[in-house]
Amino acid sequence: MASPTPVPPASSTEHATPAVRRERGTGVREQILDAAAALIAERGFGATSVDDIAAAAGVAKGSVFYNFGNKASLFETVLVEGVARLTRALTAAADGLHGREAVEALVAELLRRIHEHPDFAKVLVAEVFRTGRDWQESIRVVHDEAIGTFAAVVAEAWPERDAMLTGAALFGAAVVAGLSWLVFQPERPVEDVLRAVLDAIH
Amino acid sequence: MASPTPVPPASSTEHATPAVRRERGTGVREQILDAAAALIAERGFGATSVDDIAAAAGVAKGSVFYNFGNKASLFETVLVEGVARLTRALTAAADGLHGREAVEALVAELLRRIHEHPDFAKVLVAEVFRTGRDWQESIRVVHDEAIGTFAAVVAEAWPERDAMLTGAALFGAAVVAGLSWLVFQPERPVEDVLRAVLDAIH
DNA sequence: GTCTATAGTACGATAGAC
DNA sequence: GTCTATCGTACTATAGAC
Numbered sequence: 001m002a003s004p005t006p007v008p009p010a011s012s013t014e015h016a017t018p019a020v021r022r023e024r025g026t027g028v029r030e031q032i033l034d035a036a037a038a039l040i041a042e043r044g045f046g047a048t049s050v051d052d053i054a055a056a057a058g059v060a061k062g063s064v065f066y067n068f069g070n071k072a073s074l075f076e077t078v079l080v081e082g083v084a085r086l087t088r089a090l091t092a093a094a095d096g097l098h099g100r101e102a103v104e105a106l107v108a109e110l111l112r113r114i115h116e117h118p119d120f121a122k123v124l125v126a127e128v129f130r131t132g133r134d135w136q137e138s139i140r141v142v143h144d145e146a147i148g149t150f151a152a153v154v155a156e157a158w159p160e161r162d163a164m165l166t167g168a169a170l171f172g173a174a175v176v177a178g179l180s181w182l183v184f185q186p187e188r189p190v191e192d193v194l195r196a197v198l199d200a201i202h
Numbered sequence: 203m204a205s206p207t208p209v210p211p212a213s214s215t216e217h218a219t220p221a222v223r224r225e226r227g228t229g230v231r232e233q234i235l236d237a238a239a240a241l242i243a244e245r246g247f248g249a250t251s252v253d254d255i256a257a258a259a260g261v262a263k264g265s266v267f268y269n270f271g272n273k274a275s276l277f278e279t280v281l282v283e284g285v286a287r288l289t290r291a292l293t294a295a296a297d298g299l300h301g302r303e304a305v306e307a308l309v310a311e312l313l314r315r316i317h318e319h320p321d322f323a324k325v326l327v328a329e330v331f332r333t334g335r336d337w338q339e340s341i342r343v344v345h346d347e348a349i350g351t352f353a354a355v356v357a358e359a360w361p362e363r364d365a366m367l368t369g370a371a372l373f374g375a376a377v378v379a380g381l382s383w384l385v386f387q388p389e390r391p392v393e394d395v396l397r398a399v400l401d402a403i404h
Numbered sequence: 405g406t407c408t409a410t411a412g413t414a415c416g417a418t419a420g421a422c
Numbered sequence: 423g424t425c426t427a428t429c430g431t432a433c434t435a436t437a438g439a440c
Contacts, residue, residue: 013425014408028406042334046248049433060407126328131383132244143386158401163400165390168382169375173403176374177367179331183247184345196367199360201375201403230424251415262425267417269423407436414433422425 029067031057034119037078041122045075076135079127082120083142089113090149099157100202105148107197109199111190114178121182125175147171173201231258231269236321239280243324247277278337282328284322285344291315292351299358302404308352309376309399313392316380325383327377349373375403 035057035180038050050071054061068074093109114121127133128143151167158166174197181193215239233284237259241250254271256263294306316323330345353369360368376399383395 004271010379042332044246044248044329046246046250047335048248050435051433054336061434062408062436063406071434075383080393122331125378129324129327129383129385130244130246132250140386143382146381158301161401162394162398165379166402167393169379169399169402172378172382173371173375176327176378177371179320180349180374182368183331183333184342188367193367194211196364197371199363199369200371252417253415263416264418265424266428273416405440407437407438408433408438412434415427417434418429419427420425421427422423422438 023050028057028059028063031079032067032074033058033081036074037082037123040078041126044126050164052179065114072134075197076138078120078123079135080138081144082117083145084119084125084174085117086110086113086124087145094149095152100120102153103150103170103201104198106153107170107201108194110171111175111178111193111197115177115181115190118182119181121175125179126173138154170201173197204305209344210305211367215337223368230261234266234276235280235283236347238276239284239321239325240279242277243321243328246266252276274336278340281324281337281344284319285326285347287319288312288322288326289347289351291403296351296355301355304355304359305352305372305403306400308355309372309403310318310396312373312376312378313399315374316377316384320366320381320384323377329380375399 032053036048036053039052039056050061051066053074054064057064064074068077090106090109097105124142124146128139128146130139133139143150147164147167149167150170151163152172153159154166155163177193177197177200182187229332232278234255238250238255241254252263252266253268253301255276256266259266270279292308292311295307299307301390306310326348330341330348332341349366349369349370352372353365356363356368357365377403379395379399
């Protein structure tokens with residue numbers, strides 16, 4: 001709610017996303033999203049201009065507004081689509097596993113994705129606890145989805161624990177250690193980080 | 203380095219901070235810092251104007267620039283002074299304790315401070331992984347200081363583990379669970395959060 | 405559907421009175 | 423040391439050609 005969905009397209013008859021064939025970085029829309037995520041991760045939402053995003057994506061500024069309506073809803077799309085990808089990957093990684101094994105798989109997959117898509121991970125931790133913005137409702141969805149995969153495993157294996165808070169703690173351990181690694185000591189191998197996180201949470 | 207320290211005062215002969223008597227929120231300088239932390243926590247650095255900060259602090263815009271030179275160095279001060287306070291509190295809380303007991307004391311104290319000063323905690327997680335800003339060097343100090351208290355305990359009690367990464371994981375578990383609590387289910391008692399974090403990391 | 409050009413505004417920073 | 427008033431700029435968003 002709240003956002004009157006001002007201009008977004010997808011209402012045209014012919015466009016209609018090819019459904020399959022969604023390669024990362026293909027198409028103007030995806031180029032803009034990738035460029036936005038990268039720039040916002042480094043400088044923050046407010047410090048990133050639409051001019052910069054358009055330039056980095058190799059398109060004109062007008063195209064950004066045509067595709068996303070305004071800057072805020074472009075950012076909302078970055079968040080929502082990014083967390084959907086993350087959740088899909090985490091769910092798949094823990095599929096069929098339970099308890100401790102499932103947690104280890106989730107942590108390993110989360111670290112892998114932080115390494116491969118550092119931009120989104122940075123944007124996520126930077127924005128998910130911010131209150132009073134336009135995209136407030138999306139933030140809650142993003143938060144619940146990101147932590148939900150961990151919470152689900154906790155709820156099933158340790159029903160006596162608080163699933164959401166324990167899930168948040170596990171997610172936080174992995175994400176902060178992962179970003180610390182990526183930003184401050186990227187030369188270390190993933191295995192070191194994985195071991196440190198598992199040592200900390202077991 | 204990098205910042206030529208453009209205008210900051212404290213170079214005048216008479217001003218010279220009273221050394222003792224540093225109450226939170228007393229004096230123009232502290233009012234500005236508190237207001238800045240609160241607004242930046244909610245909206246982010248770029249989305250917070252100096253006009254807004256001045257209005258919230260009850261001073262004129264000119265006073266902000268007189269005291270801090272520019273917007274970036276005001277923000278840098280928020281970060282550096284905030285993490286110094288946090289580190290002092292954490293160090294004191296774990297003083298004389300070792301291993302598991304020390305970790306529990308650190309987590310409890312961190313949760314307490316998140317509850318009492320939620321603004322700084324939000325700013326910290328939002329900005330500490332951001333690369334390529336003006337205040338890059340300060341960010342590294344802030345990161346190392348915040349996580350260093352946990353890392354020191356790990357190094358002493360479990361020398362076979364990677365202190366920095368394990369410290370980051372522990373810090374991340376507490377801070378993400380703490381902010382999740384504060385932002386999304388603030389009605390829960392602290393004890394629930396503390397128990398969830400300790401359950402997750404033991 | 406993407407471009408260029410421009411309108412309108414809000415912002416960071418400074419100057420000068422008190 | 424804090425105020426008000428103002429300057430110049432950079433930004434979001436729109437209009438209209440292609």
